[in-house]
Amino acid sequence: MKSRTHPRKVAGKRVAVLGAGSWGTTFAKILADGGADVVMWARRPEVAREIQEAKRNSDYLPGVNLPLGVRATSRLDLALAGAEQVYVSVPSQSLRDNLKMFAPHLNANAIVISLMKGVEKSSGMRMSEVIAEVLQIDESQIAVISGPNLALEIAKEQPTAAVVSSTSLETAQAVASVARNKYFHSFVNTDVIGTEFGGVLKNLIAVAIGIVDGAGYGENTKASIITRGLVEMTDFAVAFGAHPETLSGLAGLGDLIATSQSPLSRNNTAGRLLGQGYHLNDVVNQMQQTTEGLASVGPILELARAKGVEMPIVEQVRQVLAGTLDPKDIAPHLTTDDEPQGERTKDGQAEGGSAVRRAFKRAFDQLRHGGRGAGSDRP
Numbered sequence: 001m002k003s004r005t006h007p008r009k010v011a012g013k014r015v016a017v018l019g020a021g022s023w024g025t026t027f028a029k030i031l032a033d034g035g036a037d038v039v040m041w042a043r044r045p046e047v048a049r050e051i052q053e054a055k056r057n058s059d060y061l062p063g064v065n066l067p068l069g070v071r072a073t074s075r076l077d078l079a080l081a082g083a084e085q086v087y088v089s090v091p092s093q094s095l096r097d098n099l100k101m102f103a104p105h106l107n108a109n110a111i112v113i114s115l116m117k118g119v120e121k122s123s124g125m126r127m128s129e130v131i132a133e134v135l136q137i138d139e140s141q142i143a144v145i146s147g148p149n150l151a152l153e154i155a156k157e158q159p160t161a162a163v164v165s166s167t168s169l170e171t172a173q174a175v176a177s178v179a180r181n182k183y184f185h186s187f188v189n190t191d192v193i194g195t196e197f198g199g200v201l202k203n204l205i206a207v208a209i210g211i212v213d214g215a216g217y218g219e220n221t222k223a224s225i226i227t228r229g230l231v232e233m234t235d236f237a238v239a240f241g242a243h244p245e246t247l248s249g250l251a252g253l254g255d256l257i258a259t260s261q262s263p264l265s266r267n268n269t270a271g272r273l274l275g276q277g278y279h280l281n282d283v284v285n286q287m288q289q290t291t292e293g294l295a296s297v298g299p300i301l302e303l304a305r306a307k308g309v310e311m312p313i314v315e316q317v318r319q320v321l322a323g324t325l326d327p328k329d330i331a332p333h334l335t336t337d338d339e340p341q342g343e344r345t346k347d348g349q350a351e352g353g354s355a356v357r358r359a360f361k362r363a364f365d366q367l368r369h370g371g372r373g374a375g376s377d378r379p
């Protein structure tokens with residue numbers, strides 16, 4: 001970085017944001033507006049240069065002025081030097097390779113925060129698990145952030161909230177006290193599994209909503225899918241050890257509503273194109289930004305199968321992606337049950353049993369059949 005292009009340094013904690021796409025850039029603005037001293041790493045030198053010199057990232061956030069305090073470089077050593085908190089926002093499928101590049105430059109005590117909402121296709125691992133495995137750091141040094149956070153709205157400073165989650169409450173609080181400002185409110189929790197899976201799973205339901213929207217169905221259909229989708233999300237996450245409340249919080253229901261309703265959502269947009277009859281390859285080519293849901297469908301269904309969790313909506317999304325189900329048919333087949341099924345009621349109990357009760361039953365069945373129990377978060 002040339003010193004003449006260095007802006008005045010903002011007083012505050014030195015943090016790094018790795019990944020200069022729409023979310024990484026927006027998050028750098030959130031942090032800088034909260035008073036942190038932010039250096040971004042961009043893969044492409046021209047993107048780093050535009051942010052550093054013009055305080056713009058016109059490819060991803062057209063028309064948005066970044067705070068003067070945000071600096072950017074394409075050199076990892078400069079971005080990570082002295083960084084106490086490191087926020088990572090790259091496509092989930094590229095995380096492992098990126099982490100290997102980051103590792104030599106990371107401070108041993110730095111907290112690493114995942115801003116991503118996908119699972120690794122090859123392993124089914126959550127992003128925090130990939131971080132722990134590749135960087136070989138303790139889980140108390142890792143946090144994740146998730147919530148109803150459409151980047152472009154936040155870049156325009158429209159108020160929203162998110163959850164910062166770490167198995168260490170102290171870590172979550174340390175991150176939340178930096179990742180906040182007048183338009184971004186951070187809550188904390190210690191349910192990393194629920195917080196991460198909430199972000200992953202809502203993408204899949206948002207794709208389903210996009211599909212039925214594109215196929216011409218209306219609000220009743222979409223509301224039914226959102227509601228039943230939340231049940232699938234909760235069943236799945238609880239089976240892996242999440243607290244059900246997390247899924248009805250910002251990282252679950254909150255994000256599900258935002259993503260399912262907004263044309264800004266890439267997952268929702270991809271679904272709509274599929275619903276309009278475009279082939280998956282054409283949709284992928286048309287999407288210029290990361291669309292995590294398309295890559296997550298396969299690994300999530302595999303994980304679900306391993307725990308005996310039924311996900312009829314996600315399964316139908318898979319079939320539409322594979323071209324074996326007409327998008328028009330996704331709505332009439334909202335359930336695979338042959339018999340009438342109980343709906344969860346106000347206290348979380350369904351006639352057929354609560355998510356927790358079902359999780360226990362699954363664990364019991366798995367133990368009986370020599371499998372692993374529900375307490376484990378890996379199949």
Ligand SMILES: NC(=O)C1=CN([C@@H]2O[C@H](COP(=O)(O)OP(=O)(O)OC[C@H]3O[C@@H](n4cnc5c(N)ncnc54)[C@H](O)[C@@H]3O)[C@@H](O)[C@H]2O)C=CC1
Pocket residue numbers: 019020021022023024043044060089090091092094098115116117118149150151152288289290292
């Ligand atoms: N955009 C949004 O509104 C939000 C996105 N997220 C999550 O943040 C993560 C990143 O998403 P976005 O920033 O929106 O994506 P994006 O497509 O806008 O940007 C991705 C960035 O990663 C970089 N990158 C680094 N290594 C890469 C590689 N090997 N292959 C491709 N790109 C690579 C790209 O150059 C680009 O700067 C995703 O997991 C997404 O679900 C979470 C909340 C909100």
Ligand SMILES: O=C(CO)COP(=O)(O)O
Pocket residue numbers: 117147148149150151203206255258259264265266267268290291292
């Ligand atoms: O996670 C998001 C909003 O919270 C962004 O959703 P998309 O990735 O679908 O754009």
